[in-house]
C-alpha cells in the first residue's frame with residue numbers, strides 16, 4: 001500500500017505541475033519510477049514464450065504515464081500484457097489504433113488497427129478488428145494489470161508500417177458492437193507501440209526454448 005500511495009501521490013503531484021514549462025529532475029525521477037514499475041508488471045517471465053516484439057508507454061492528456069503494454073509473439077497470435085495506474089475506476093475500452101501518433105486529444109491515432117478490414121466488435125459478424133481487445137476494468141485505487149491473448153493481432157510489417165500504431169485507452173466501456181469504435185468515448189490515454197530490436201526481441205527465447213505440445 002505504501003508503494004501504491006507513494007506512486008499515486010507522485011503522479012498527482014506531477015499532474016498539478018504538468019502544465020508548467022518543464023519537468024524538474026525530481027519529477028523526471030518520479031516518472032522514471034512509475035515507468036520502471038509498470039514495465040516490470042508487463043514483462044513476461046524470463047525464458048517463457050516467444051519474443052517480445054513491442055512495448056508501449058501509455059500517457060494521459062497531461063503527459064503523465066498511466067500505463068504500459070508489452071506484446072509477446074505466440075505461434076498463433078499475440079499476448080498483450082498491460083498495467084495501469086492512476087486511471088479513474090470503471091470499465092474502459094482499449095484498442096490498438098492504426099497510427100502511432102499520440103497528440104492532443106489522441107484523435108491522430110486514427111481508427112482501429114485492422115489490416116484485414118472488417119468491422120468493430122466481438123458481437124459483429126464481420127468482427128472483430130485485429131486491434132480490438134476486451135475492456136479493462138479499473139478498480140478503486142486506479143491500478144490493475146491484465147493479459148489478453150489476441151489471435152488476430154500480429155506485430156508484423158502491417159502494424160509497424162510507415163506511420164506505426166498506438167494503444168488507446170477510452171473513457172468508457174466498449175460495447176463490442178457499435179461502429180466504428182464501440183461507443184467507448186473520449187480517448188483518455190495513448191501510447192505509441194515501439195518495436196523492439198530483433199536482437200532484444202530474440203533474447204527471451206535464447207535461453208529456454210518454449211515448450212509446445214505437438
Ligand SMILES: [Cu+2]
Pocket residue numbers: 093094095096097168169170181
Ligand atoms: Cu480505441
